[in-house]
Amino acid sequence: MIYLLQEELSKKVMDVNDIASYLPIGIQIVCAAGLVAFLMLVTHLLGPKRKTADKLQSFTSGIESHGDARQPVAIKYFLVAILFVLFDVEVIFFYPYAVNFKGLGWSGFWAVLLFVGFFLCGFIYIIKKGALKWEE
Amino acid sequence: MNALIISAVWGVVMMFSGILLKQRSGIRNLAVAGLVLLLVSNILEMSGTVFFKVELKGMIVFDRFALFFDSIIFASALIYLFLSARDMEKVGVNYAEYFALIFFILCGITLVASFKSLLILFLGIEIVSIPLYILTGSEKKNLKSNEASLKYLLLGSFSTAIMLMGIAFVYGATGSFMSAEIIASPGTVSALLIAGMTLLLFSMAFKASVVPFHFWAPDVYDGAPTVFASFMATIVKAASFIAFIRLFNDLFGDMKPEWQLWMAVLTAATLFVGNITAVFQQSVKRMLAYSSVAQAGFMMFSLYAMNTDAVEGLLLYVAAYSLATIGIFAVLNKMSDYTFDGFNGFAKSQPVLAASTTICLLSLAGIPLTAGFLSKFYMLRAAIDTHKNLWLVIFAVVMAAVSVYYYFRLIQAMYFREGNAHEIEVTPVFKWTMVVVAALVILLGIFPNLLLYWFYF
Numbered sequence: 156m157i158y159l160l161q162e163e164l165s166k167k168v169m170d171v172n173d174i175a176s177y178l179p180i181g182i183q184i185v186c187a188a189g190l191v192a193f194l195m196l197v198t199h200l201l202g203p204k205r206k207t208a209d210k211l212q213s214f215t216s217g218i219e220s221h222g223d224a225r226q227p228v229a230i231k232y233f234l235v236a237i238l239f240v241l242f243d244v245e246v247i248f249f250y251p252y253a254v255n256f257k258g259l260g261w262s263g264f265w266a267v268l269l270f271v272g273f274f275l276c277g278f279i280y281i282i283k284k285g286a287l288k289w290e291e
Numbered sequence: 292m293n294a295l296i297i298s299a300v301w302g303v304v305m306m307f308s309g310i311l312l313k314q315r316s317g318i319r320n321l322a323v324a325g326l327v328l329l330l331v332s333n334i335l336e337m338s339g340t341v342f343f344k345v346e347l348k349g350m351i352v353f354d355r356f357a358l359f360f361d362s363i364i365f366a367s368a369l370i371y372l373f374l375s376a377r378d379m380e381k382v383g384v385n386y387a388e389y390f391a392l393i394f395f396i397l398c399g400i401t402l403v404a405s406f407k408s409l410l411i412l413f414l415g416i417e418i419v420s421i422p423l424y425i426l427t428g429s430e431k432k433n434l435k436s437n438e439a440s441l442k443y444l445l446l447g448s449f450s451t452a453i454m455l456m457g458i459a460f461v462y463g464a465t466g467s468f469m470s471a472e473i474i475a476s477p478g479t480v481s482a483l484l485i486a487g488m489t490l491l492l493f494s495m496a497f498k499a500s501v502v503p504f505h506f507w508a509p510d511v512y513d514g515a516p517t518v519f520a521s522f523m524a525t526i527v528k529a530a531s532f533i534a535f536i537r538l539f540n541d542l543f544g545d546m547k548p549e550w551q552l553w554m555a556v557l558t559a560a561t562l563f564v565g566n567i568t569a570v571f572q573q574s575v576k577r578m579l580a581y582s583s584v585a586q587a588g589f590m591m592f593s594l595y596a597m598n599t600d601a602v603e604g605l606l607l608y609v610a611a612y613s614l615a616t617i618g619i620f621a622v623l624n625k626m627s628d629y630t631f632d633g634f635n636g637f638a639k640s641q642p643v644l645a646a647s648t649t650i651c652l653l654s655l656a657g658i659p660l661t662a663g664f665l666s667k668f669y670m671l672r673a674a675i676d677t678h679k680n681l682w683l684v685i686f687a688v689v690m691a692a693v694s695v696y697y698y699f700r701l702i703q704a705m706y707f708r709e710g711n712a713h714e715i716e717v718t719p720v721f722k723w724t725m726v727v728v729a730a731l732v733i734l735l736g737i738f739p740n741l742l743l744y745w746f747y748f
Contacts, residue, residue, distance in 0.1 A: 276306075280310070284310065
């Protein structure tokens, strides 16, 4: 083993660089690559093949696509989109609370109330700032 | 605990003050009031008055060191607001939000000063960094500010990723985030722990702008609006050093032989690159940016030595360096020309400001009777106490001599060059605060125990 710039060692550094300690990683790589190869092979062998022109069209939630996607979009859209993502993600925190509702008791309730309070502060802030005003 | 909660809440208050208060002076006064409240409540906590009882599970511990450091930081921030709050108006329209972000940064600083768990360290570092990315790019119309912000964001998040990897390695090696349990892991040190420690060392060195991880610092300080560059180069830098020293004292203290020589090499490299590059700068702002890298080299001594002297010295150093640099940046911000020539004849038009700037510069250069001298002295004494690597101390003294060149160049421009430094508008508050800063620098240089006394009692 190479010691870089170390004057003396306070504790003996464990030698983990032998080949055996890499075995789990090797198994992991083999499994990961094997799974991909296996699934690709199986779908090709077992799946039915029906080639139609409809399948090559882009599919957007069942609505017929029209026009070109590459055109300028108003910057306001990004602001609304990012605020939506922000609040959407914050709501995810309610899920673990809902699952442990009884277990967490009153202290959990106050914690979530505090969270909702801050959450509401942010909401009032963006409304007061006019971030959601579309017509301007 | 007081400071942590009050700073977070006051950040939200400042956010809403922008909507509710129409007058900018009202917003400014509210920020100053918040900071005074923060400072007072923190000092009260030092004498045992805790307003909020929160079960922290030992993840954050507000010990004497953390509280004392926080007090220094809040006091410097208060001086910073007195000197620079008015100049923030020039940056952009979101005046209240700048203060809100500064309060959030202070909240992050209280976290990094008192963490006992790596998770809290990560949280604190991020709470400090993210508002900084915004403040750097707050001058939206200025291309340089945008560039600096993007550069800082990319490099900063990269180093944060390295820190997370390091934390994951440490967790893998010891099975815990808590510093107490990481120390207690007995017997041999696993290679995984060494790898984690090294990655943490690199990412913290990045945050503290230590060579060779300093490349972002001059560009970001140069591009950021001067008022915020001043905040980043002083208060935030001090905070990253406190996190650094906490990390290596609490978690990796008993592995000292493994990292001590690393620290010595980083210190020498930082001193060398910071000082030599600063000599060649033509812009005072960029010179101050490199000077902050060079001063980081001296602060690295506390990490290298890691003994009682070093910790005391770092606290004194933080106070001395923050005071002096905030003062110089505040004066620089008033100038229209940021080059050395822009300061020509400054002493004739503004004798009081020139004198106090000179005292700040002398302190940074480490001239006796200023706080800078004694703090450098503490650092070197701590390094000598380790009884090895004497070359490092000699090298540091040589580099301090080099630093005299570029600091005195500014003094020379102010006093001995004929020129027309533009008539600048200064309020009496600004002038008197500068005098107070200069007085504090000299006072701490003569009686350092005025400050350090509070550390123990």
